[in-house]
Amino acid sequence: MKKGFYLVTLSLLLISLTACSNKNKETTSPSSDTELLTSSSKTEHEDVRLNFNKIVLAQAANEFKGGTTLEELKAMYGEPTSQSQTPAGDVTLDSYTWNFDSVVVTVQLFENSSIARSISNFIFSRKATIDQKRYDKLENGMTFKQAIEILGEPDDFSQAVSSDKVELQAMWVSGFKSESNSDQSRSASITLSFENDALTQKSQTGLNK
Structure with missing residues (x-):
């Protein structure tokens, strides 16, 4: 599998994540701390987000076989809103x-095996507990799981697999102690980038100390 296969896939999904997540988001009512919310919470389209966690991406070691199939995706989400084909290398x-109102789920498959996934415009309902001190605990090299233990599940993220990399970008847009949650132009967010399950880059806006 050529590296270009990976680059096209990931760039498309991350562009989609960034564009969608920069849209104005409504403030949600607090109902949980940083733990992944249960089905008893009032987060809109939470079932969509929880099912997203179940999507398995194929691995290069298995020749990109074994990822979630289209039939399994339809069992989770029903018929897709739209579909297309994207050239990627050869x-x-x-x-x-x-589409579930503003929430968008995109999955790319190679020979009916998922190799990239993205969810955007989802917002967890949880208490405002994420602040600058938690952000400062994030260090390069830590795993995605370790980041979740500090911040909780991300609201949006994209992930793609290639012959030599697994790359993931995650965004947190809820649960912040920010200076002005009412001002959408200054609302808080954290974006983390991982390569082969190691944190490589982090950025934040609007966090309280």
Whole structure:
């Protein structure tokens, strides 16, 4: 599998994540700390987000086989809202999108095996507990799981697999102690980038100390 296969896939999904997540978001009512919320909470479209965690991406070691199939995706989300094909190197990827109001789920498959996934515009309802002190605990090299233990589950994220990398970008947009949550232009967010499950880059806006 050529490296270009990876680059096209990930760039498309991360562009989608950034564009969608920069839209204005409504403030949600607090109902949980940084733990992943249960089905008893009032987060809108939480079932969509929880099912997203179940999507398995194929691995290069298995020749990109074994990822979640289209049939399994339809069992989770129903018929896709739209679909298209994307050239990637010397192969073609099948891209499927599901819309749930403003929440967008996109999955790309190679030979009916998921190799990239993205969810955007989802917002967890949780207490405002994320602040600058928690952000400062994030260090390069830590795993995605370790980041979740500090911040809780991300609201949005994208992930893609290639012959030599697994890259993930995650965004937190809820649960912040920010200086002005009412001012959408100054609302808080954290974005983390991982390569092969190691944190490589972090950024934040609007956090309280």
